[in-house]
Amino acid sequence: MSVLVIGSVALDSVKTPFGEVEEALGGSATYASASASFFDTVNLVAVVGEDFGEKNIQPLSGFEIDLSGLVRSPGKTFRWKGYYTYNLNEAITTETCLNVFADFNPILSDEHKKASHVFLANIDPELQLKVLEQIEKPEIILLDTMNFWIENKKDALIETIKKVNILVLNDAEARELVGEANLIKAAGKIREMGPDRVIIKKGEHGALMFSKSGIFSAPAYPLENIFDPTGAGDTFAGGLIGYLSDVHGKSEEDFRRGVIFGSAMASFVVEKFSLDRLKILTWEEVRDRYCQFKALTHFE
C-alpha cells in the first residue's frame, strides 16, 4: 500500500505568542505527507513556483516521501501569513497569496493513479474532484475542506463529498456545512450526503468520529505548551491515512487506532514551528504517546 497526498506546499510566515518564523515550509500537503511517512510510503502531489529552491525543500528531505508529483510552475510559490493570539484554536490570516496555486491543474502519473489511500487536503473542491476522477481503484479517500469553500463553492464541494469515504472538518465547519448547531445531528446530516465516516475536530477538546458503528470520542493530548498550531489538522489527517494504508485496515477498531495515531502526530507537530518537531521525532516517541492516549482515557 501507499498513500497519495494532494494539497498545498507553501511558505508560511507565522507569529505566535512564543516566537515567529518567516517563509518556513508549510502547506497542507507538506504536513500531511511528513506525518503519513511515519506509517507508509507517501507520494506528494502539489505545485511550487520557480522561487522554491533547494533550501525550501530541504526540511522534507529527511522523510520518506516521493516528490515526483511536486510540480514546478512559472511564478511564485503559495504564501500564507498569519498569527495566533493566546487563543491558539484560531489562526488570524493577514495575507494569502495563491500565486502558482491559482492555476494548479493536477495531472496524476500512472503510478499515482493506482493509489489505494488518498488524502485530498484542503484545496478548491473542483481540483479535489479532478484528482478523484483520475484515481483508478481507491480504497479509502479522506477529504478535508474549510469554511471558504463551504461559502464559495458549495455545489462542487457537495459533489466531492458524495464521492469520499471520510470527511474530516472542524466543529464550526460541520455546523456551517449543514446549518445545524448540534454536532451529533450535523454529523448525521453529513453522513447522509455520502461519506461513511465523518470526523469532527474540536481542537484542544479532541475529535469525534461518526459512523454506522456509533461515535468514537478521542481526547486531545493535554499539552502544557502549544508553540504553533499551524498544520495540526493536516498532520492529524496524514497520520490517520498513513496508519490505515499501512495496516490495510477497514474495521471500526482500525479507524479508532488511526484517529489516535493521527492525534498523537498532531500533538507533536504543535511543539515547534513548521516540520521542526517531526524532523527529530522517533517512532518510539510516537508509540509511547499512543500509549499515553490510552492511559488518558482508560477505565474498566
Place this chain on the structure above:
Amino acid sequence: MSVLVIGSVALDSVKTPFGEVEEALGGSATYASASASFFDTVNLVAVVGEDFGEKNIQPLSGFEIDLSGLVRSPGKTFRWKGYYTYNLNEAITTETCLNVFADFNPILSDEHKKASHVFLANIDPELQLKVLEQIEKPEIILLDTMNFWIENKKDALIETIKKVNILVLNDAEARELVGEANLIKAAGKIREMGPDRVIIKKGEHGALMFSKSGIFSAPAYPLENIFDPTGAGDTFAGGLIGYLSDVHGKSEEDFRRGVIFGSAMASFVVEKFSLDRLKILTWEEVRDRYCQFKALTHFE
C-alpha cells in the same frame, strides 16, 4: 458508608429554547442528593423557608434521601430565575433571591458529623468551612464553588480548598482561580493549594481529572437534545461522591469509574426539567449508559 450533601434547595424558574418551568424544585443539594441516592444512602443538609410546602418537597420523595437535615426557617425559600439561549453551556441569571439562605448556619446532627463522604456543594465558602469543622472523621470531601466566591471571598475559599480532597469546578473558574489560561498548568497550581485531585468540567466537552496518577480525560455523552442543563454539575458531583461512598473506593480506577458514573447521571438530568428525568430513571439505564461511555472511548 453514607453521603452527606450540604448546599442549596431552591425554587427555580428556568426558560430554555425548549420550554420553561416556574418555581420547580432545584438547588445544588437537591440535584446532588438525588443523583447520589442511586449509589448510597444520602443525608441532605439545607434550609428552606416557611413557604416551602408539601407540593415543593414532593419531587424528592421518590429518592432514598434522609431529609432530617432540611431545616425550615422563617422567611422565603431561595429562588433562582434564569434562561439559556442555544448556547446551553451558559446560564443567564435574571434574578437570585437568597432569602433564608442569607442567614443559613448549618449545625450538623451527631449522626451527620460521622459522615465519611461529604459533598460541599456551591455555597459561601465560610459556610463550607463551618460544615467541614464539624465532620469528625471524613474520608473524602468533595468541594464545588463558583466565580462569585472566587471574586468576592477568595481568602475563605482558599482556606476551604486547603482542607478538601477533591475540588470540582468548570474550566473558566479554574483559570480564574489561579490566573492561568492553560488548564493543565491551572490544575497543577490548584493541586499545590491542597486537594489531591482536581476535576475540571468542560460542559459538552467532558471533564479532566488531575491527580498524582496523571490525567483522566472523560468524554461527555453525545446528546442530540439537551433540554435543560440546570443542575448538571451538581448531578455529576452527586454521582461521583455516591459511587465512591458505595464502593468505599480510593484507587485511581475507583475515581475514574466515579467520574464516568457522575457523567452518566448528568447526561440524564439534562433530558428534562428539574428532577423529572431522575425520578423515572432506573439503575439498568444508568448501567447501560456507563457501558455506552466505554464504547465511546474504547480502543486497543
